[in-house]
Amino acid sequence: MSALSGLMNYDLKNAVSANRLVGLWRLMTGFRWRYFGATLSLGVAATAKTATYLLLRYFVDTYFGEGEPVVALHMIALGFVLLACIEGGFTFMSGRWAAQTAEGVTRRLRNYLFDHIQHLSFHYHSQTTTGELIQRVTSDVDAVRRFFADQAIGFGRVVLLFVVNFIVLLNLNTRLAWISIVAIPVVVITSFFFFRRIMKAYESYQEQDAILSTTLQENLSGVRVVKAFARQQYEIEKFRRDNQEKFERGKYLMLQHSFFWPVSDIICGLQILVGYFAGAMMAINGEITVGTFLAYMGVVGWIIFPMRNLGRLIVQISTGMVSYNRIMEIIREDREPLDDGDCCPGGEPKGELVFENVGFEYEPGNKVLENISFECKPGQVVALLGSTGSGKTTLVNLLPRFYDYTEGRILLDGSELNRYPRRYLRKHIGIVEQEPFLFSRTIRENISYGVSHEVTDEEIENAARAAAIHDVILSFPDGYKTLVGEKGVTLSGGQKQRVAIARTLLKNPRILILDDSTSSVDTETEAEIREALQNLMKDRTTFIIAHRIQSIMDADLILVMDKGRIVQCGKHDELVNQEGIYRQIFDIQTRIEVELEKEIASVS
Numbered sequence: 001m002s003a004l005s006g007l008m009n010y011d012l013k014n015a016v017s018a019n020r021l022v023g024l025w026r027l028m029t030g031f032r033w034r035y036f037g038a039t040l041s042l043g044v045a046a047t048a049k050t051a052t053y054l055l056l057r058y059f060v061d062t063y064f065g066e067g068e069p070v071v072a073l074h075m076i077a078l079g080f081v082l083l084a085c086i087e088g089g090f091t092f093m094s095g096r097w098a099a100q101t102a103e104g105v106t107r108r109l110r111n112y113l114f115d116h117i118q119h120l121s122f123h124y125h126s127q128t129t130t131g132e133l134i135q136r137v138t139s140d141v142d143a144v145r146r147f148f149a150d151q152a153i154g155f156g157r158v159v160l161l162f163v164v165n166f167i168v169l170l171n172l173n174t175r176l177a178w179i180s181i182v183a184i185p186v187v188v189i190t191s192f193f194f195f196r197r198i199m200k201a202y203e204s205y206q207e208q209d210a211i212l213s214t215t216l217q218e219n220l221s222g223v224r225v226v227k228a229f230a231r232q233q234y235e236i237e238k239f240r241r242d243n244q245e246k247f248e249r250g251k252y253l254m255l256q257h258s259f260f261w262p263v264s265d266i267i268c269g270l271q272i273l274v275g276y277f278a279g280a281m282m283a284i285n286g287e288i289t290v291g292t293f294l295a296y297m298g299v300v301g302w303i304i305f306p307m308r309n310l311g312r313l314i315v316q317i318s319t320g321m322v323s324y325n326r327i328m329e330i331i332r333e334d335r336e337p338l339d340d341g342d343c344c345p346g347g348e349p350k351g352e353l354v355f356e357n358v359g360f361e362y363e364p365g366n367k368v369l370e371n372i373s374f375e376c377k378p379g380q381v382v383a384l385l386g387s388t389g390s391g392k393t394t395l396v397n398l399l400p401r402f403y404d405y406t407e408g409r410i411l412l413d414g415s416e417l418n419r420y421p422r423r424y425l426r427k428h429i430g431i432v433e434q435e436p437f438l439f440s441r442t443i444r445e446n447i448s449y450g451v452s453h454e455v456t457d458e459e460i461e462n463a464a465r466a467a468a469i470h471d472v473i474l475s476f477p478d479g480y481k482t483l484v485g486e487k488g489v490t491l492s493g494g495q496k497q498r499v500a501i502a503r504t505l506l507k508n509p510r511i512l513i514l515d516d517s518t519s520s521v522d523t524e525t526e527a528e529i530r531e532a533l534q535n536l537m538k539d540r541t542t543f544i545i546a547h548r549i550q551s552i553m554d555a556d557l558i559l560v561m562d563k564g565r566i567v568q569c570g571k572h573d574e575l576v577n578q579e580g581i582y583r584q585i586f587d588i589q590t591r592i593e594v595e596l597e598k599e600i601a602s603v604s
Contacts, residue, residue, distance in 0.1 A: 024147070024324060027109065031101040035148075038097035039156040041090040046161045046302075048087040050168050053298035055079050057172075061291035094153065102149035106141050113137050113327065119335040122402045123362070131214025136330060139209065140323035147320030154313050158306040165303045172292050172299070179278050180300045183271035184307050187264055191314040194260040199318035201253040206322060208246045215242050268308040275300050336422065343419035348510045349428050350413050351378040351541030353399075359407030360394060368394050369564045372408070376557065381542045383552030385582065386561035392545045393434065395561070396513045399543070400429045430509030434516045434545070436500030438491070443473055444480040446499055450507035463506040469498035512542040549586050558582070 028035060059076050117133060169177035219226065219235050226235055276297065283293040358372040369391050376382050384392040398405050401422045410417040417425075430450070438446050447463060448455050460480065464470040472495060476482040484490055484499075491499065504512065546552050553572045560568035560575065560582045568580050575582040 023328060024144075024152075024320075027105050027144075028101065028148070031104050034097045035101045035153075038094045038101065038153055039160070041094035041097070042153065042157045043160045043164070045087045045090040045094065046157070046164045048083045048090070049161075049302065050164050050299060052080065052083045052087075053295040054168065055083065056298065057289075057291035057295035059291070060294055061289050064290070094157075098153040099149055102145045102147075105148055106145040109144065109327070110137060110141055113141070113330060116331060116333075116335065119338070120330075120333055121336040122397075124333055129210070129214045131212075131217045132210045133330070134217070135206070135210035135213050136326050140206065140326045143319050143323035144327065147317065147324075151313050151317050151320055154309065155317070158310040158313065161302050161306045165299045168299050169296070169303070172296055173282065173288055176275070176279055176282065176288070176296060180271070180275040180303060182274070183267050183304075186267055187307050188310070188314075190260070190263055190267070191310065194256060195314050195318050198253065198256045198260075199322055201249070201256055202319045203322045203326075205246070205249045205253050206326065208242070208249050212239075212242045212246050215239055264308050268304050271304050272300070275304075338423040338426075339421045341419045341421040341424070343415045344421065344424065345413070351510050352376065352411075352413050353541060354411040355408070356411070357408035358398070358405050358410055360398065360403065360405045362403075367564060369398075369405070370407075372566055374557065374559060374566065374569060376541055378541055379537075379539045380556040381537060381544060381554070383544045383546060383555035383558045384561060385546065385549070385552060385558060385585070390561040391564040392561055393515055394564075396431075396515060396543050396545065399511065399513065400426045400431070428509055429511045429513065430504040430507045431513045432497070432500050432504050432515060436496045438484050438496055438499060441484060442478075442480065443476075443482050443484060443499060446484055447480075447502045447506055450503050455506065459506060460502075463502040464499075466505050467498040467502035469495065469502055472498070510540060512537065512540050514542070514544045514546075516545045516547065549582075549589055 055076065063073070114137065117137070166177060166181065169180060215238060219239065226232060279288070279293050279296050279300075282288045283290055288296070353376040355372050355374050358369060359367060360369040361367045372395065374382075384395065386392055394403070397403055398410060399417070401417070401420075404418055412420060412425075439449065441449075444457075444460060447460050457480070461470055464473060464480075473480055473482070482490075501514075544552055544555060549572075552558055556571070558568075558570060558572060558575055559566050560580065562581060568575055568578065568582050570578075576586050577583075
């Protein structure tokens with residue numbers, strides 16, 4: 001709870017910025033002083049390291065030169081030990097504080113991203129693949145973690161080492177100091193040149209990695225379908241193509257790295273050789289002492305090689321920048337407001353619904369629903385019948401405001417539906433989806449998932465009995481504690497449907513939506529469910545989507561839909577005597593049932 005409360009106290013939308021460095025700085029809110037301490041500790045460690053070489057110069061010039069020893073030898077040895085302890089201790093503290101900052105920022109970032117994704121609209125999720133979201137919440141967040149843990153602090157370390165050691169070089173010998181940094185501008189310019197190229201290559205690589213993750217996720221989720229249709233070879237080839245593309249992009253990315261390292265190594269190596277040669281000649285000519293030359297050899301290495309690492313860090317920082325931008329693309333998406341309505345009734349809705357010329361389109365110019373008009377009194381059962389794609393599911397999705405209608409209006413208990421907060425509607429509307437989803441938890445947890453308060457075993461069992469699944473559950477060795485496989489894979493289609501129905505019934509909603517919820521059960525089980533639902537539907541407004549006319553014959557109002565329009569409406573007795581789609585479906589299903597009965601009779 002503390003992590004979540006901390007998350008709520010700081011909205012990461014504040015970190016959204018056109019400038020990525022500014023955005024990363026904002027992400028560090030609450031951790032900046034700790035990170036500053038990590039950087040300062042690096043400065044102390046760098047100073048201690050440089051002081052070691054100065055002490056070495058004093059030791060050599062004093063005990064091997066012409067100087068008079070002022071400090072005892074054992075004190076010099078103790079000085080080396082103390083400086084090593086200071087360097088090691090402050091390096092440890094720097095790494096510790098940097099790691100705490102990196103882990104703290106990324107923990108908050110992951111929590112926020114998960115929370116944010118949960119509140120994005122249905123439209124966003126319908127357009128974004130699962131693999132893409134997983135990639136950004138895992139791989140991209142980890143890249144941001146590496147930025148704070150290694151790259152940003154490493155950049156500060158390089159700068160501090162350069163400043164401290166260059167000051168020392170100036171004190172050792174000004175001319176030698178300037179000779180030693182001739183190549184540094186070249187290294188920096190080369191690094192920025194590769195920075196842009198590698199950033200684009202990494203972004204392309206991450207995009208393909210997300211595609212590969214999506215392919216893998218879809219294959220694992222649909223493994224039963226793959227095996228049922230013996231399409232393993234097709235899926236293997238598809239994965240191989242995506243993996244090959246990732247390989248090609250990764251190879252190009254590594255190629256850019258492979259160009260950078262030799263170039264930077266050659267430049268830095270030449271700089272070291274030039275510096276050593278100049279220093280050696282100056283020592284031979286007596287311009288500097290041997291101790292100064294030895295100190296110079298140590299100090300110059302802590303300038304040149306960190307600058308070489310600066311190039312590496314600049315290149316690696318590009319990956320953190322790309323990942324930050326990919327994460328911010330999600331955070332920039334507006335959340336679906338749950339409490340946006342101004343109509344806040346104190347109690348439950350009565351369930352009176354009026355559709356007045358309602359229209360809806362997912363994309364401009366592509367109408368899915370058009371001129372939908374009907375009335376539904378509280379407690380009535382409305383059935384929707386029609387071919388696949390006729391708009392039945394879209395129509396009921398307007399009720400909990402998964403989508404908002406684009407034309408006309410819907411009235412709930414006399415008030416515009418769009419005035420009701422989404423949270424209120426979804427609290428009082430229960431849905432059994434056409435393709436029920438069960439979590440990898442126990443059956444008890446799946447049934448009680450829709451309620452936020454504690455429920456008794458008796459309440460759960462009553463809901464299961466109403467859904468005709470209680471006896472089936474008791475037949476399992478662990479009963480209600482039976483662990484359901486991923487997406488309910490351990491249950492049959494009909495069993496999953498009934499568990500989903502029980503989950504909705506336990507919620508006890510005022511408005512009930514059954515989206516073809518009996519499509520995966522046999523006729524006998526369907527009859528059991530239908531009989532159990534009769535009592536539970538009393539005083540509830542219920543919408544039933546079905547393909548079997550037998551399931552909707554008793555509905556108070558039947559809407560026959562075709563291409564987003566209502567083409568027929570009425571009760572069963574009225575529609576069956578009219579020419580139209582309903583009569584055609586009724587005749588076909590009746591004929592099939594008669595033929596099936598004859599076939600069964602002939603076999604018996």
